[in-house]
Amino acid sequence: MSDNILEVKNLNINFKTFAGTVQAIRDVSFNLKKGETLAIVGESGSGKSVTTRSIMGLLASNAVIEHGEILFKGQDLLKESAKEMDHHRGNDLSMIFQDPMTSLDPTMTIGKQVAEPLRIHGKISKEKALKRAQEVLELVGIPNAKNRMKDFPHQFSGGQRQRIVIAIAIVNYPEILIADEPTTALDVTVQAQIIDLMRELQEKLETSIIFITHDLGVVAGIADRVAVMYAGKIIEVGTVDEIFYQPKHPYTWGLLSSMPTLDTKGAKLSSIPGTPPDLLDPPKGDAFAPRNPYAMQIDLEAQPPFFKVSDTHYAATWLLHPDAPKVQPPAPIVKRAQEYAHLMQTGAVDTPSEGSQN
Known part of the structure; x- marks a missing residue:
């Protein structure tokens, strides 16, 4: 059952x-x-x-x-x-x-x-x-x-x-x-x-x-699993550790890169260029392709299926196809995500106690 x-x-x-x-x-x-x-x-x-x-x-x-x-x-x-x-x-x-x-x-x-x-x-x-x-x-x-x-x-x-x-x-x-x-x-x-x-x-x-x-930062403090949505579709799903430490979809990379950490004071945060597609006329291929710096020709022609990363981790991106070029998340994105997830999950960031006005 x-x-x-x-x-x-x-x-x-x-x-x-x-x-x-x-x-x-x-x-x-x-x-x-x-x-x-x-x-x-x-x-x-x-x-x-x-x-x-x-x-x-x-x-x-x-x-x-x-x-x-x-x-x-x-x-x-x-x-x-x-x-x-x-x-x-x-x-x-x-x-x-x-x-x-x-x-x-x-x-x-x-x-x-x-x-x-x-x-x-x-x-x-x-x-x-x-x-x-x-x-x-x-x-x-x-x-x-x-x-x-x-x-x-x-x-x-x-x-x-x-x-x-x-x-x-x-x-x-x-x-x-x-x-x-x-x-x-x-x-x-x-x-x-x-x-x-x-x-x-x-x-x-x-x-x-x-x-x-x-806000992926909030997710680190409460979730067991994460489903990432874009343009009306789930494009990646995995445990919170898998999403933070081993993200596979470029859109997830973009969300992670936009998260502030304690070390980003005064620094310019990354953002995902462009805008989501018009769902009155959804694109034929991967909806994220126009905003994806790693997009290939196939992204414009066909929607990617879910590729299995582990028993609990799946991502719908052609980058996981065996014939695709090997692309890794940019190092600063991974570092920022790992630092933030570690802080949230270990309780290293103290939460002030609640006063009567909260």
Whole structure:
């Protein structure tokens, strides 16, 4: 029996627009194991959020799932009714969004907002729901949670509001938690605290996490595996160590090269030249070819298949073909990635303790 709690297979999603059909998600496949954190990384517009919103059944009205499967414990969510998906959301699947102020109702107290999913999905009394809400607020680190249950969102700091959003997402102890760039709007100190909190919650609740981000530096601190997306496709997948220490796709090299480290103060960071392709008319070959300094003629003519690097590491680049020239990542990129990954994974960078305003 598979140990995957979630399997996405050959997912294709289009958006119907006035300008034409946008091929937003193109043959995306990945899996999620129980208790692991999978990070999905890529630039804005790469398809990260659309992919995960399809898991939740929260796509826009002009989205069309052309074909594919989303299997939760072997059950295809795409074949579920609206009522069945309502049951899954909150009970089995939950999502944390990027901006907590757009997720919280400014007119409702925090206690009621955290308890609301329990009332909707759990069918328990108001008193029991509020008691659980207080326990979860304490779990996510809200100081003096009992007395702050009657406070409103504007009375909390940005870091505390994000903790409250996390509390709402986990109050029903979902089996899969999707975090859509949950630290982007926060300063780096609070970012580190939220990452630490999510790691702690995963250990306590044994929740599987899909973590969406454009920042590979964040990935080093939380992920077990990484899927790199570009132009609606996954182009590399591997363990966090494989992606940081042995990246194979030139796009992954570009993402790694743009990461700052403690030694890059005052230095100019690298950037990936050009822009992503127009998915109204996707290119025939490798979508990254126009921005790839190592592109070959075949990159313009055919999409590369996934080449196996190890049992856990695959990359869709023609550079891994046996007949391709041997190209290695530029040395500065590898050095920067290794230094950063080492710092994040060994805890060499101290995280300031949280004060009452975080």
